Amino acid sequence: MNAEYLTSLIVDEVKKQYRSVRRFAIHLGIPQTTVASALKNGVGGTAYTTVVLMCKELNIKLVNYDTPLPMDDKVIAMIENYHALDEKGQHCIDTVLKMEYDRCRAEGTIQSICDKRADFD
16 A cells, blocks of 8 residues: 555545544544644655554554565564655665565575465465
8 A cells, every 4th residue: 555545545534534633633642733744745754653543543454464464673664764765765675675576586585485374374
């Protein structure tokens, strides 16, 4: 789910469920300016814990449960860092990640991981 889509989804749900940013912020117990900024500028630059709190309250699922992934502190920190980057930084990370994924797939590493994961199902 991309940040623009998620922001739009949150804005729509806040309007439907709370009718105002102020009410929503009071309910969450976080500053109204934080919520207003996230909704105006997009959630991409908002603290991960704040986005999770907003989504949880609005019943928006952030995870694709059909393909569960381990989300330890290292992965969460990586995601937070990624979202703090500008567009150029994110493009750089996307490029390197695709290259490494392709390298591992070519070596059979990814397939062997998938095979091992299937053994646990």
